[in-house]
Amino acid sequence: MWIVVALAVLIIAxxxxxxxxxxxxxxxxxxxxxxxxxxxxxxxxxxxxLAKGTATxxxxxxxxxxxxxxxALVLLVGWAGHYVVFxxxxxxxxxxxxxxxxxxxxxxxxxxxxxxxxxPISEALNLVFILPIGAREYWVSSYLPVHSxxxxxxxxxxxxxxxxxxxxxxxxxxxxxxxxxLWPASASTQxxxxxxxxxxxxxxxxxxxxxxxxxxxxxxxxWLWLFLIDRRRTHVAAMVVGWFAAGIHQPxxxxxxxxxxxxxxxxxKRWKLLAAYVAVYVCIGAFWLAWPIWISSHGAAAAVAIxxxxxxxxxxxxxxxxGGWKHDPPWIMSANLLRLICWQHPLLLPLAIVGIxxxxxxxxxxxxxxxxxxxxxxxxxxxxxxxxxGWGYRYVQPALGCLILLGGYGWSALESAGLNxxxxxxxxxxxxxxxxxxxxxxxxxxxxxPFATLHSRISAIPADxxxxxxxxxxxxxxxxxxxxxxxxxxxTLLAGSLKPTDLERVCRLGSVGFVSGERLAPIAKLxxxxxxxxxxPEMAAxxxxxxxxxxxxxxxxxx
Numbered sequence: 372m373w374i375v376v377a378l379a380v381l382i383i384a385x386x387x388x389x390x391x392x393x394x395x396x397x398x399x400x401x402x403x404x405x406x407x408x409x410x411x412x413x414x415x416x417x418x419x420x421l422a423k424g425t426a427t428x429x430x431x432x433x434x435x436x437x438x439x440x441x442x443a444l445v446l447l448v449g450w451a452g453h454y455v456v457f458x459x460x461x462x463x464x465x466x467x468x469x470x471x472x473x474x475x476x477x478x479x480x481x482x483x484x485x486x487x488x489x490x491p492i493s494e495a496l497n498l499v500f501i502l503p504i505g506a507r508e509y510w511v512s513s514y515l516p517v518h519s520x521x522x523x524x525x526x527x528x529x530x531x532x533x534x535x536x537x538x539x540x541x542x543x544x545x546x547x548x549x550x551x552x553l554w555p556a557s558a559s560t561q562x563x564x565x566x567x568x569x570x571x572x573x574x575x576x577x578x579x580x581x582x583x584x585x586x587x588x589x590x591x592x593x594w595l596w597l598f599l600i601d602r603r604r605t606h607v608a609a610m611v612v613g614w615f616a617a618g619i620h621q622p623x624x625x626x627x628x629x630x631x632x633x634x635x636x637x638x639x640k641r642w643k644l645l646a647a648y649v650a651v652y653v654c655i656g657a658f659w660l661a662w663p664i665w666i667s668s669h670g671a672a673a674a675v676a677i678x679x680x681x682x683x684x685x686x687x688x689x690x691x692x693x694g695g696w697k698h699d700p701p702w703i704m705s706a707n708l709l710r711l712i713c714w715q716h717p718l719l720l721p722l723a724i725v726g727i728x729x730x731x732x733x734x735x736x737x738x739x740x741x742x743x744x745x746x747x748x749x750x751x752x753x754x755x756x757x758x759x760x761g762w763g764y765r766y767v768q769p770a771l772g773c774l775i776l777l778g779g780y781g782w783s784a785l786e787s788a789g790l791n792x793x794x795x796x797x798x799x800x801x802x803x804x805x806x807x808x809x810x811x812x813x814x815x816x817x818x819x820x821p822f823a824t825l826h827s828r829i830s831a832i833p834a835d836x837x838x839x840x841x842x843x844x845x846x847x848x849x850x851x852x853x854x855x856x857x858x859x860x861x862x863t864l865l866a867g868s869l870k871p872t873d874l875e876r877v878c879r880l881g882s883v884g885f886v887s888g889e890r891l892a893p894i895a896k897l898x899x900x901x902x903x904x905x906x907x908p909e910m911a912a913x914x915x916x917x918x919x920x921x922x923x924x925x926x927x928x929x930x
Contacts, residue, residue, distance in 0.1 A: 393898040442544055446533075464499055465583075469512075497851040497863075498677045500514065503667055505675070509669065515617075517616075518586050546775060550564040553779065567778050571716055577762050586620075613625065628747075634739065703756040710763055737777065744767070747766055751766045821897055830861070835860060837886055838863075839886045843910070844900065871912050878922035884927040
């Protein structure tokens with residue numbers, strides 16, 4: 372209880388210490404600080420429900436049917452939510468890059484050429500998170516390909532928006548299978564693990580997006596299930612899954628997840644199995660670390676660094692991250708941790724604490740689960756405290772299954788001690804599913820909606836090219852997103868990456884529209900910055916030069 376209070380008090384000061392960083396504070400004040408008091412009330416009520424020992428007539432009696440129904444709801448909620456909550460829009464650059472790469476892979480290519488006419492002004496197309504390949508010769512994202520390849524493959528047979536919901540559903544299934552391995556005689560513990568998962572607002576809302584975290588979770592839990600079955604063929608299968616899991620997004624997430632389990636093998640003196648895993652994972656790590664370098668080598672010229680990428684290899688990017696952090700990590704991490712707690716099932720953290728306290732010393736697996744969950748928090752606190760957009764604390768989601776299983780340890784121990792936890796679990800799960808999750812979904816929609824509406828209006832401008840005054844509002848660069856083949860109309864450009872003299876080249880490529888700063892007022896209001904009343908100086912210079920550049924300017928009076 373006091374953890375929630377302390378974190379809530381800390382992030383109230385967030386806007387005053389984080390400088391120009393608006394996103395974390397906006398998310399905290401619009402979402403988490405409303406839920407924190409609800410969690411405190413739930414903790415108090417749960418203690419009373421435990422003391423009364425209420426009857427458990429609503430407790431499910433046939434686990435497989437209930438688990439199947441719950442996971443079917445996870446799938447349906449994730450798919451419908453992409454359109455109802457997120458308006459079918461990819462809000463963040465991470466999500467856009469997943470769709471960007473998927474379109475390239477669907478056409479049978481690993482990267483796509485930047486049309487020759489656009490290369491001199493390619494920065495204006497928005498090259499954030501784009502891998503440098505030659506002198507702006509080709510483009511693909513700087514992320515590893517497995518997540519986008521999955522979305523591309525699925526698009527041949529179904530809506531690619533099902534990619535994350537399907538992974539979320541599989542993640543819940545693997546959690547259940549692991550719980551059956553660990554607590555074969557306790558059907559209630561098995562069901563509780565599924566409830567802790569399915570009533571997590573983070574799991575549900577992240578499944579509505581193109582973020583890769585649902586896939587990280589699913590493949591990590593598949594890996595752990597195979598690992599715990601502990602047969603030769605399942606260990607081989609786990610190694611194969613590990614290859615895919617390491618190539619989802621960034622290799623560090625799966626590496627942090629599996630390391631504690633390798634240390635568990637070390638403590639158990641299973642030398643041959645440990646040696647096999649280490650040998651295979653050295654090869655897996657070498658392969659994926661070499662992947663961006665190999666892709667980048669396909670350019671005819673040496674790779675020209677793109678601003679913000681930090682270079683081609685992962686070590687170059689790491690140095691860029693460590694040298695570029697400007698915000699205050701303790702306060703940002705406080706917001707991240709409060710966000711993590713608020714977006715989970717309210718009983719998850721208390722049960723996990725009980726599970727750790729009672730089993731950490733005597734259960735090697737419990738120790739490995741605890742370390743696997745804590746490790747990404749410690750590492751990201753050092754390397755990248757700021758998560759950007761995230762519905763919950765997304766950097767922890769690849770290891771969130773470990774916390775859920777620790778909650779299973781806590782439930783099992785308390786149930787063995789004679790406590791009747793079922794009334795509290797039923798009621799708190801109902802609150803999480805029927806009140807907390809809808810609140811987070813509604814507020815997520817209110818955050819996404821200004822961007823989705825602006826994107827829709829910009830896309831309706833009858834011009835070949837639209838220059839967007841993204842310097843006028845925070846995080847509005849993400850409005851500028853183009854598919855790799857530039858088949859969209861209008862093609863959108865960043866005003867801040869163009870010089871007035873560039874307009875002569877731009878205007879030879881088609882008619883031009885301008886979306887100046889005052890049109891981005893809804894985004895400025897969202898983040899609490901000064902509402903622009905006109906174009907920024909950069910945009911004004913471009914607009915005034917349009918006549919000299921003989922541009923065919925299309926009116927964008929109502930974008």
